[in-house]
Amino acid sequence: MSPLTTIAVRAARAAGDFLLRTGERLHELRIEMKGPNDFVSDADREAERRIVDIIRRAYPDHAILGEEGGAQGEVASHGARWIIDPLDGTTNYLHGLPWYSVSIALEIKDRLEIGVVYDPGRNELFVAERGKGARLNDRRLRASGQAKLAGAVIGTGFPFKSHQHLDAYTETFKAVSRAGCAIRRAGSAALDLAYVAAGRFDGFWELGLQPWDMAAGMLLIREAGGVVTDIRGGDRAMKTGNVVGGTLRVHQALLDTIKPHLGADLPA
Structure with missing residues (x-):
């Protein structure tokens, strides 16, 4: 993995491990409504803070777009911007449903270069690097061979x-x-x-x-x-x-x- 991908993976795992631990005490979380059917909790905000801290330590001049923190920093000449969802599936998470994830992408000059999706409940780490393929943990990923909607x-x-x-x-x-x-x-x-x-x-x-x-x-x-x-x-x-x-x-x-x-x- 490239150094950039290593940082993305480290950040995703740090957020996911935090979400797993916090999921054992959901009743303690403060939950707010951002809009109709749109919730945010302390867990979302803290997971994003951990991701941002890891990225900032490694790449302090990179811009960040996060679901909870919004846009942080300006896109410099290198054009690097991290796109973060610290908890995709908040409603599931808050109800104890095991279908949620951490999503981190890196975009450079408007082109996606790195994508990481981490499912902490199943310890499944999906990683893609542009031009280098995609993997799930240690296995190479390929889309299915399905050719039509019927049966898909x-x-x-x-x-x-x-x-x-x-x-x-x-x-x-x-x-x-x-x-x-x-x-x-x-x-x-x-x-x-x-x-x-x-x-x-x-x-x-x-x-x-x-x-x-x-x-x-x-x-x-x-x-x-x-x-x-x-x-x-x-x-x-x-x-x-x-x-x-x-x-x-x-x-x-x-x-x-x-x-x-x-x-x-x-x-x-």
Whole structure:
């Protein structure tokens, strides 16, 4: 692993180990509501602080974009920016459900270079480096060989924080369901995307995500031989928040199935 990747892994494990320990005393956490169905706890904030401290010690001049801390520092001439979700799946975590993750990505000059998704409950570490492939612990990852939607397992997430695109999403859900695949909604987009890279899911789509939800997972899919785009097939997923990923053929089938049901007001 490169020194940058080593730092990302160290930070992800530090946050994940903290979340595991804190998960044994959830009743002590202070929980706040940031918006409709959108919660933050002491655990989120402390996990992010630990990640940021590790990155700052190694690379004090790098910019950081975190879910809880927002943008920190300016992107300098080297163009390095870390994109962090210290606890993706907060609602699951606060209810003792074992589906949450730590997501850390490094973007250099607007190009994703490193992606790490850590599932502390299963001790599963997904790591991708641009041009060097993706791994789960010590195993090389490859997206599945699924070639069509019929019989595929597809991950998704509901637009639960904002109902702005709920009608469009509901129509896409119905269309994908009718294509004969199994749909799973687990509650951590970062982990869902990592599962596409691992071949556990054959595809994934969701509307209304944030960069920290998807950055690491997007690189994992690409380095595992899959395809990931925005919901109209372009390269603006990090800007629009609408993402589709999967094997080459499943990705295209998802796009073809979803596109007719997108509202005109959905970001292109």
